[in-house]
Amino acid sequence: MSADMDFRLEDIDDAEIARRLSIVEPLTDSVRDLVDAVIRTEVDDAELIAARTAIEAIVTRLRARQKDKGYGVAFTRDFTGMPWGNAATGARNAVAPPLRLSKVDGVTRGDVVLGAAYEGPGGHVHGGIAALLLDQLVGETAAADNMPSFTGTLTVRYLRPTPLGPVTLTGRVTGTEGRKTFVHGELSDADGVTVEADAVMIRPKSFPSRDQISAAITGHDTPTADKPTP
Ligand SMILES: CCCCCCCCCCCCCC(=O)SCCNC(=O)CCNC(=O)[C@H](O)C(C)(C)COP(=O)(O)OP(=O)(O)OC[C@H]1O[C@@H](n2cnc3c(N)ncnc32)[C@H](O)[C@@H]1OP(=O)(O)O
Numbered sequence: 550m551s552a553d554m555d556f557r558l559e560d561i562d563d564a565e566i567a568r569r570l571s572i573v574e575p576l577t578d579s580v581r582d583l584v585d586a587v588i589r590t591e592v593d594d595a596e597l598i599a600a601r602t603a604i605e606a607i608v609t610r611l612r613a614r615q616k617d618k619g620y621g622v623a624f625t626r627d628f629t630g631m632p633w634g635n636a637a638t639g640a641r642n643a644v645a646p647p648l649r650l651s652k653v654d655g656v657t658r659g660d661v662v663l664g665a666a667y668e669g670p671g672g673h674v675h676g677g678i679a680a681l682l683l684d685q686l687v688g689e690t691a692a693a694d695n696m697p698s699f700t701g702t703l704t705v706r707y708l709r710p711t712p713l714g715p716v717t718l719t720g721r722v723t724g725t726e727g728r729k730t731f732v733h734g735e736l737s738d739a740d741g742v743t744v745e746a747d748a749v750m751i752r753p754k755s756f757p758s759r760d761q762i763s764a765a766i767t768g769h770d771t772p773t774a775d776k777p778t779p
Pocket residue numbers: 550622629630631632684685686687688689692695696697698699700701702727728729749751752753754755
């Protein structure tokens with residue numbers, strides 16, 4: 550993680566974050582629903598072509614005004630992070646399942662339903678998706694005070710196939726050594742653990758301090774900070 554990461558200020562409060570999420574999360578859910586529908590639909594070719602035309606019109610509307618590249622990581626002045634483009638948990642990212650992780654008593658936990666969009670072996674979760682979710686899990690488990698570490702090494706062990714459907718993620722820190730944090734993570738279905746991971750998470754020596762990030766984000770205004778749209 551280097552100092553040229555895309556940190557930026559969104560000078561907003563919790564109420565404004567909630568307002569924006571109340572608009573974008575249902576949109577993201579609708580796009581997830583669309584992905585699921587495209588995978589599972591059995592309508593005829595004419596319907597598929599009509600659907601494509603309608604979707605292309607929506608894409609054109611959304612592209613009327615947009616960022617040059619990824620969403621980046623926005624922070625408020627009190628250091629609330631908004632990684633809304635994140636591939637595993639981003640509130641604006643329909644590629645990500647609707648997973649929210651939270652930490653209670655040192656254990657990070659989240660529940661999510663993995664549907665057709667996450668299939669690998671028929672009826673089962675793709676191994677890369679399991680690894681993605683476990684990577685996010687160990688990342689959030691290692692993060693302290695909203696300051697992330699990078700995944701140095703992620704060792705994933707697939708114990709048995711994970712059926713599509715509800716899964717639970719749990720992670721905990723197993724040790725620290727200098728800038729390294731060791732984390733164990735598990736992905737489980739109703740019958741127990743299906744995939745487990747051990748990670749070495751590293752706070753890079755070049756990583757900016759919280760004060761440096763604060764200075765960087767408050768030193769310039771984000772182009773979107775004063776816009777009313779979420
Ligand atoms: C917005 C707010 C969000 C807040 C929540 C955040 C959640 C975020 C969730 C995001 C989740 C998503 C997460 C993602 O997807 S993170 C993205 C995927 N990961 C990367 O891209 C990492 C790329 N690699 C690097 O940046 C550097 O190589 C790192 C940072 C890893 C080390 O570079 P650095 O120059 O700092 O290292 P050093 O040479 O001083 O060595 C230091 C120590 O580390 C040991 N070592 C070195 N490399 C490795 C290795 N690969 N495995 C094991 N150990 C390693 C080394 O032996 C030494 O140990 P010791 O000799 O001291 O004992």
